[in-house]
Amino acid sequence: MLSLHLLKPPIFAGARSTLARANAGTPRACLSLDVPTVDQSKPGVAVGSQEVMEAEGRVLVGTYKRPPVVLYSGKGCKLYDPEGREYLDLYSGIAVNALGHGDPDWIRAVTEQARTLTHVSNAYYSIPQVELAKRLVACSFADRIFFSNSGTEANEAAIKFARKFQRFSFPEKKEPATEFISFTNSFHGRTMGAVALTSKEHYRSPFEPVMPGVTFLEYGDIQAATKLIHSGKIAAVFLEPLQGEGGILSATKEFLQSLRGACDDSGSLLAFDEVQCGLGRTGYLWAHEAYGVFPDIMTLAKPLAGGLPIGAVLVTEKVAASIKYGEHGSTFAGGPLICNAALSVLNKISKTEFLSSVTNKGQYFKELLTKKLGKNPHVREVRGSGLIVGVELDVSASPLVDACRNLGLLIITAGKGNVLRLVPPLIISKQELEHAAEVLLECLPVLDGSN
Numbered sequence: 001m002l003s004l005h006l007l008k009p010p011i012f013a014g015a016r017s018t019l020a021r022a023n024a025g026t027p028r029a030c031l032s033l034d035v036p037t038v039d040q041s042k043p044g045v046a047v048g049s050q051e052v053m054e055a056e057g058r059v060l061v062g063t064y065k066r067p068p069v070v071l072y073s074g075k076g077c078k079l080y081d082p083e084g085r086e087y088l089d090l091y092s093g094i095a096v097n098a099l100g101h102g103d104p105d106w107i108r109a110v111t112e113q114a115r116t117l118t119h120v121s122n123a124y125y126s127i128p129q130v131e132l133a134k135r136l137v138a139c140s141f142a143d144r145i146f147f148s149n150s151g152t153e154a155n156e157a158a159i160k161f162a163r164k165f166q167r168f169s170f171p172e173k174k175e176p177a178t179e180f181i182s183f184t185n186s187f188h189g190r191t192m193g194a195v196a197l198t199s200k201e202h203y204r205s206p207f208e209p210v211m212p213g214v215t216f217l218e219y220g221d222i223q224a225a226t227k228l229i230h231s232g233k234i235a236a237v238f239l240e241p242l243q244g245e246g247g248i249l250s251a252t253k254e255f256l257q258s259l260r261g262a263c264d265d266s267g268s269l270l271a272f273d274e275v276q277c278g279l280g281r282t283g284y285l286w287a288h289e290a291y292g293v294f295p296d297i298m299t300l301a302k303p304l305a306g307g308l309p310i311g312a313v314l315v316t317e318k319v320a321a322s323i324k325y326g327e328h329g330s331t332f333a334g335g336p337l338i339c340n341a342a343l344s345v346l347n348k349i350s351k352t353e354f355l356s357s358v359t360n361k362g363q364y365f366k367e368l369l370t371k372k373l374g375k376n377p378h379v380r381e382v383r384g385s386g387l388i389v390g391v392e393l394d395v396s397a398s399p400l401v402d403a404c405r406n407l408g409l410l411i412i413t414a415g416k417g418n419v420l421r422l423v424p425p426l427i428i429s430k431q432e433l434e435h436a437a438e439v440l441l442e443c444l445p446v447l448d449g450s451n
Helices: 018-023 049-059 104-116 127-138 151-169 192-196 201-207 222-229 253-266 336-349 352-373 398-406 430-448
Strands: 002-007 028-033 073-075 078-080 086-089 144-148 179-183 214-217 234-239 269-273 297-300 311-315 379-385 388-393 412-414 419-422
Touching (some): 127 311, 151 234, 151 269, 151 311, 179 222, 192 201, 214 222, 222 234, 336 352, 352 388, 352 430
Parallel strands (some): 179 214
Antiparallel strands (some): 073 078, 379 388
16 A cells, blocks of 8 residues: 655755755655665664765765765665665666565575685686576576676677687688677677777767777668678677667567578677666566577676676677687686575576566556656657666656655666666566656656746
8 A cells, every 4th residue: 555654854965856955854745655664773874874975975986976865775675765764766776686675585595605605716616606607508598608797897708709709710811800780879888898889979988999890880770780790890799689778779579680690691799788688677587588589699797696796698609619718707706605696586587477477567567657657748658678667758857867766766767868767676566666656647747847
């Protein structure tokens, strides 16, 4: 049941939202589910939000423009700040916390492994790493796995693997294929190789020159892509089957099939970046399964270890055969603690009934949003697959994001800042989705400049 709780929000320095200024310091009604707030009598909340934010400004490099919220604890799909204010989480740490916060099986996997063995490096064998690799191979197209620590690292490894594959597979070529195709609205990471594959110029320009040899084509342009692939210069084609950062944009089956065929004809590799859209997010275990098109390389990260840092590169045998000892590696990647956590996540999400629930809840949420928001003149489209949903607006989404946050709902943007990106924990209930839709509806007037 939805209920009303009176909350007195903390007064944050620098809060720019109209709602925040209008309501700062005065009690107001906020829709909330019947989940208890944090008991501030318990030890652990040693400092308040204002103190944390001021300290952050003194000691951290200023790479993040954060909203004035400090998150202290979480349970299920709820997050709490040090003052006890409750938030409904519809961003999941940017599509990471697929099982929400405090999943008991995940906690058990982490604590038991922490008591047993945490880290040994890749100089030695470890059981959880091998078990996780076996599970990933068993439930995917892949024959072998390489572990990394993040999505961008996974994409860096994929770049190296693609270039090495070309040299190994076509030794007779004086100039083996070394170039790459990426697409508009793409995001593949922030390290120097991955950012070179990322289309938004503002991610690349401060650090140029980045890795050369990348051509950006229009996402979905079959003719341009097949022509360039057949040039013989392309080591690999990188794309997200469903673009998250780009604005919740789905590829078509025809587009992916054409890329697969052209790569097969030319000897180029097809690499799917499923860092955000993979592992159950779309209602399929892997997003590309919806199209029946399978890659040579797939990169994973965000949800795989339930909030702990991990990345993975899944490859076919022909790709793996080109990589020799010492040509790539990592000190921390695939450690026992991380892999045991990932096993608990994969085992739960890969169940048929779990994936079916994601599909059903995602369809329900899209229909609900279309019904409640679709008549607003600023709403252009509600789209997505499973529980990666986008609401495209004809104006900036930032005022709506701010207004929702002030009513206890956490969401983020995508695209050119005009798309709401809704990526809740995959365990979210229909009741919580209904609450989120109600808050969005209540906050829509801010798009007209109304309070």
